[in-house]
Amino acid sequence: MTVPIIRDIDTARAGILRRMPLDDDAATTTAVAGIIAGVRQRGDAALREYTQRFDGVDRATLEIPRERWAAAAADLDPALRHALLLAIGEIRRFHERQLRNSWVEFSVEGALGQLVRPLDRVGLYVPGGAAPLPSSLIHAAVPARVAGVREIVVCSPPQRSTGEPAEVVMAAAHLAGVDRLFAVGGAQAIAALAYGTESVPRVETIAGPGNRYVIQAMRLVYGTVGIVSLPGPTETLIIADHTASPRAVAADLLAQAEHVEASAILLTPDPVLAEQVQVEVERQLATLPSPNAQAARDAVTRRGGIVIVPDLATAFMLANDYGPEHLCLLVADPWSYVGMVRNAGGIFLGEESFEVLGDYVAGPSHIMPTEGTARYASPVNVDSFRKIISLVGLNRSGLNRIGPAAMRLAEAEGLVAHAAAVKVRFESADTDGRE
Template identity: 85%
Template structure:
């Protein structure tokens, strides 16, 4: 079955642009709730049992010693090590531009300001299934370190062959300078970081991508712990016109489609391009490894497609309704249309600025909002790992001016103790004035 070409915009809205549900979420929720409750009650013992059940690995110690990370980094192919270091450098350089500072403004009525503080401890989840993702580790750890986080802990599932997280994940942990690494994955890892166990410390916030069980666990522990975002299965939406290279368009669709449960959609104004991309997708699928090809074909045929639109204005309207994680503009003058983008995790402009660069080395974190959350959410960034504390230092002159309004508002809300607290201060001003 080939990637479908759709001409009915209403059908596209009701179908692939509506995000078809992946499965019965109630079943996922039940499983995750049981795991979270078990980890809260039994701590490390529950983690060991789930690691044996789900990963086929029996471990006594859950934490991976630091020397194992260093050994993994030392064993890296030199070219791969250089690539990881380049990615770390580019991610750090980008995120250093995001830093904002504490400030205090003094005036005749006192002072107002804010204190910007990093979080104390952050937990990062790193998937480790068929395709371990060291890039996800560095795309969360580097912004957290730039933010000034004191301690960064990583959870990643162990590989059956070694009993440890993938060697490249350990190497990335060493190069990115995290503090602790634990061999635990899935919803149980999120529960452990949220509530703490004998081995894993409780964190202030959790970041990182994951499968539906991981993301549901993040939803369920939010409030007990901060959750930076809920990045589910990856998605890409491409807007292309007649100038686009069909080979590049197909390659960009498949680059995301090979992830498990991904979606990949093309909106194009050109019928000829649509047909050429459809053919190119088939040609490129044929040369992918079997497992990648199966996942990619399912993504483009079940959760993806090509939609013909009458013009670029329609394409951008549909894209904003959809709110994709990745929005790729393969059009003649992409910069001309940046102002049309309202909802997207990241925008990739032109054929040379393709999304895979963003996955690894472009600079912005690749942990971006999915499932339409780009309507209100942002990619992982420095502020994901910092908090703002407000400073209020009103003096007598300020109290005299704004106090009466505060008292009236408190009375309007029926909060008379609030009003009395203001009145007491205002009366003391009057008394001092009479003296």
Template identity: 85%
Template sequence: MTIPIITDLAVARAGILRRAFLDDDTATVTTVAEIITNVRQRGDAALREYTHRFDGVDCEVIEIPRERLAAAAADIDQSLRQALLLAINGIRRFHERQLRNSWVEFSVEGALGQIVRPLDRVGIYVPGGAAPLPSSLIHAAVPARVAGVREIVVCSPPQRSTGEPAMAVLAAAHLAGVDRFFAVGGAQAIAALAYGTESVPRVDAVAGPGNRYVIQAMRMVYGTVGVVSLPGPTETLVIADQTANPRSVAADLLAQAEHREASAILLTPDWGLAEQVQREVERQLAALPAVNAQAARDAVTRRGGIVMVPDLTTAFALANEYGPEHLCLLIAEPWAYVGEVRNAGGVFLGEDSFEVLGDYVAGPSHIMPTEGTARYASPVNVDSFRKVISLVGLNRAGVKRIGPAAIRIAEAEGLFAHAAAVRTRLESLDNDGRE
């Protein structure tokens, strides 16, 4: 059988539940560092050379005109256009609920508050290659637009067959309200967004999924620009009990496994279900197109498995240790266990809330934390594209009350100029004889 059944929890923890992080690849780090340096030094010329080398396309002009985006949106199949619009509207409605506002609180001591401001310009990376992802574009661009970002810039590699990014991606850019679009992919696109070139504007933050080279580039440019997340190879973890439909469980595992380098894991206390799912994975693999089947087979064989657990409590403990991007609950009472979840990018509850709907049309962004970063990171959301500026507007009454404490702490830290700045204000208040 392709997908193994693992009965020893220690073996599972040391194996499929223990990730091999991609940033440990020295060759990848070296290659990406060279690309970033070249793009910083040579700008558009380097972008054109890398596009020729990696994508097999010669592009003198790397920016796609907005008229071409509009034409693509008009030319795509109308059923796809309507599906994209349905997704965009659902994503917008969901993220509008996340908006938080600026606030100021006044008191007799003055005022404190915060200003919430959108970023001015963000860059979104959209993978191309064998599976262009218009869904990833809208799952980043729509929350950014809801956040109030002034300018959204997209980079996506051109296809060898057409010399431009996939038409569905171009159409999605127009429908989502993207401002500028560049036919550039890979680590070189991230470098261009971070440092700017003659054509590509420098952005404030970058978002979007990508392969190991793209994610490594994001790591390297962090600090020069903000990095919204580092979404590496996708992963799904299913917890299922005896009530689960084995066909659904297998389908949910394979839906993620067909992505390259994906992970697909099932935790279950039911041996009968484990065996049925194992057989279903084989049956469903046989029905997939050859290329997809090969990728999925590789994923479930090398980075997937069915782990037998004594009970659901153990399953949730393992899931929290693993911190999956997608946590799918195919159990009798999924809502009863939501409180047990501490680490996950997204939780999908029950037979009718399967993860593929989240990939496309459910509402939350599908760009979620991977590689265990769900223990501290969140999916892409409105706050990914906004910042908070603190407001401090104290008056003399406030200075008089809290100033002495500031002096005491400053002196404890050996920062006597800090203390003197406060003492000067307090002495001035005493001399004025006013509060």
């Protein structure tokens, strides 16, 4: 059988549930660093050269005119247009619930508070190779727009056949209301967004998935620009019990497995279900077209599997240690287990609330933490595109109460000028008659 069944937890921990360090391939790093340097030094000329070399496209201008996106949207299949608009509406509705306001609290000692401000300009990367992803565009652009970002810039690689980003990506850009779209892909797109060129404006932060060159470029430019996340290959972990449908479990495993280098794992205390799912995965694999079938077979064979656990409590313990991007609960009364989840990008509850809905239309962004980063990271959301500015407006009463403690702490750290800045306030009060 293609998907292995693992009956020993220690074996699973050492194998498919083992988190490896994030990719630090020296050859990739060297290649990406060279591309970034080229873009910094030569701007648009380097972008055109890399686009010709890597995408086989020779473009005189890199930006796609807005009227071209509108034409792509107008020519879109009506059912696909409806699906995109439905998704945009659901994503907007979900993220509008996340909005938080600036606040100021006044007291007899003055005021403290915070300003919540949207970023001025953000960059979104949208893959466009074998599988263009308009869904990734809307799952980043809509939260950014809800956040109040002034300008949203999208980079997506050109198709060799047309010299432009995929038609559906251009249509999605129009429907989602982004501001500028460039036919630039790969590490060179990340460099252009981070440093700016004659055509591509410099942004404050970058979001979106990509291949290992794109992700390594994000690592290397971080600090110069904000990076929302480093999304690696997609992953799903399913916890299922005897009530689950083997057919549905297998379908959910394969739905993620068809992505290149994905991982798909099932944890179950039911040996009968494990064997049924194993058979069902094999049956459904036979129905997939190429190359999807090969990618899915490779994923479930090399990076996936079925782990038989003694009970559901153990399953949740393993899941929390693993920190999956997608945690799918195909169990009786899944809501009763939500409190047991500490680490996951998203939780999908029940067979009618499966992960593919989250990929497209459920509402939360599908750009979620991978590689175990769900231990500390969140999906793309409104706060990914906002910043907080602290407000400190204390008066003499507040200074009198907390100033001496600030001075003492500064002295303990050996920062005499810090301490003096407090002391001078009290000396000034003594000489100018202030109480």
